[in-house]
Amino acid sequence: MTTHPDELLLTRWLDGEAGAAPPGLTDHLATCDLCRERLARLADEAAALRSALALTPVELIALRRADLPGCVAAAVASAQPVAGPGRLHLVALFSLSLAAGLAWAVAGPLVEPGLRWLGRLLDLTTLSLLVTVRAAVLMIETVAGEPWLSLGLLASELLTITAGLLLIGLWLQQLRPLTAASGAR
Amino acid sequence: MPAMALATHEVPMTIGDAPTDEELVARCRRDDPAALALLVERYQRDVFGVCLRLTRDPDAALELANTAFFKAYQSLDSFDAGRPLRPWLLRIAINEALNYLRRQRREREHTVQGDEGESLAERIPGRDDPAATVVAAERRAAVRAAVAALPVHYRLLITLRFFHELSYAEIAEQTGVPINTVGVQLMRARHLLRRALANQEMTDDDSS
Numbered sequence: 001m002t003t004h005p006d007e008l009l010l011t012r013w014l015d016g017e018a019g020a021a022p023p024g025l026t027d028h029l030a031t032c033d034l035c036r037e038r039l040a041r042l043a044d045e046a047a048a049l050r051s052a053l054a055l056t057p058v059e060l061i062a063l064r065r066a067d068l069p070g071c072v073a074a075a076v077a078s079a080q081p082v083a084g085p086g087r088l089h090l091v092a093l094f095s096l097s098l099a100a101g102l103a104w105a106v107a108g109p110l111v112e113p114g115l116r117w118l119g120r121l122l123d124l125t126t127l128s129l130l131v132t133v134r135a136a137v138l139m140i141e142t143v144a145g146e147p148w149l150s151l152g153l154l155a156s157e158l159l160t161i162t163a164g165l166l167l168i169g170l171w172l173q174q175l176r177p178l179t180a181a182s183g184a185r
Numbered sequence: 186m187p188a189m190a191l192a193t194h195e196v197p198m199t200i201g202d203a204p205t206d207e208e209l210v211a212r213c214r215r216d217d218p219a220a221l222a223l224l225v226e227r228y229q230r231d232v233f234g235v236c237l238r239l240t241r242d243p244d245a246a247l248e249l250a251n252t253a254f255f256k257a258y259q260s261l262d263s264f265d266a267g268r269p270l271r272p273w274l275l276r277i278a279i280n281e282a283l284n285y286l287r288r289q290r291r292e293r294e295h296t297v298q299g300d301e302g303e304s305l306a307e308r309i310p311g312r313d314d315p316a317a318t319v320v321a322a323e324r325r326a327a328v329r330a331a332v333a334a335l336p337v338h339y340r341l342l343i344t345l346r347f348f349h350e351l352s353y354a355e356i357a358e359q360t361g362v363p364i365n366t367v368g369v370q371l372m373r374a375r376h377l378l379r380r381a382l383a384n385q386e387m388t389d390d391d392s393s
Contacts, residue, residue, distance in 0.1 A: 015353070015368075049332070052329045059243065063247070069222040072221065075255045076255065079255070
């Protein structure tokens with residue numbers, strides 16, 4: 001190499017990025033004081049940058065005090081999906097309605113026919129609405145990829161929806177004779 | 186230290202040695218809190234360091250590092266465990282830091298304009314402290330301030346090269362800069378630093 005290598009070549013070679021030393025470079029550096037001095041300056045500059053960019057003791061102390069592992073763990077724990085209040089209220093309402101419907105199914109025969117019919121109609125309407133809403137929310141959450149809390153919750157929600165649908169079916173069957181009777185009158 | 190940290194939790198898969206990144210990732214995927222803590226401990230300097238050097242704000246850097254690790258944890262299922270973990274984590278941290286800087290830019294004007302010498306002087310921590318007479322410490326502070334004053338892109342390149350010791354190929358992967366251009370851009374960044382430091386020395390000479 002008869003000409004002095006440019007700064008880019010020297011830098012890449014210093015950084016170990018030039019691959020094998022370009023032909024003549026090592027010989028040139030052995031004989032050229034100017035280029036050896038340039039190389040030394042580049043090496044000093046790199047060392048100064050490394051030293052300056054290293055985390056200072058103050059920064060390291062701040063990092064240690066911040067307890068990043070603890071903070072990340074807390075963030076992960078708080079991000080675990082839990083039943084939102086809306087979902088719990090829906091489940092509670094559904095369960096209450098189901099319980100009321102079951103109670104009415106048991107106590108219904110003791111009540112006057114007219115009131116029995118009205119009570120069952122109200123229960124039927126409420127339960128149908130809740131089943132529809134609950135099933136829709138379930139579908140939307142599944143499509144949206146919402147994480148499920150647990151298989152247990154999923155199973156219980158599917159069971160309650162199934163039970164509700166069965167109950168609706170039973171009541172519809174029971175309502176038919178009642179409506180037929182009121183129509184015949 | 187890692188072995189002690191794991192002693193009260195799961196038995197490490199590599200008894201007597203620190204678990205590999207692959208092992209840690211596998212355990213994190215099984216929601217092992219000890220593995221997550223070890224992973225954060227292992228890479229917190231890298232992640233915090235890049236956030237700090239980019240944002241120049243220690244509080245923001247801690248917050249961003251926390252967010253970066255959290256997002257990394259959430260994305261572990263999509264991470265190819267056969268690939269090195271460190272560059273992937275750095276990538277997430279860099280994105281967080283750059284997004285933060287974009288938000289900051291939208292919220293307020295940058296103040297690193299005007300007289301470069303003045304802004305560098307404000308950033309040198311030892312200037313007001315008469316006790317800060319150690320030349321090396323002042324030099325480090327001046328260099329750090331000059332790096333902090335670089336445009337974000339050059340600041341990132343310098344940080345990845347001289348803090349994280351990434352190769353040109355790794356820098357290219359992190360930044361999207363073509364590998365053949367990395368060397369050129371690093372050289373430009375160093376030219377800017379030299380100019381800033383030379384200006385600072387002139388300012389020091391004028392004021393003394």
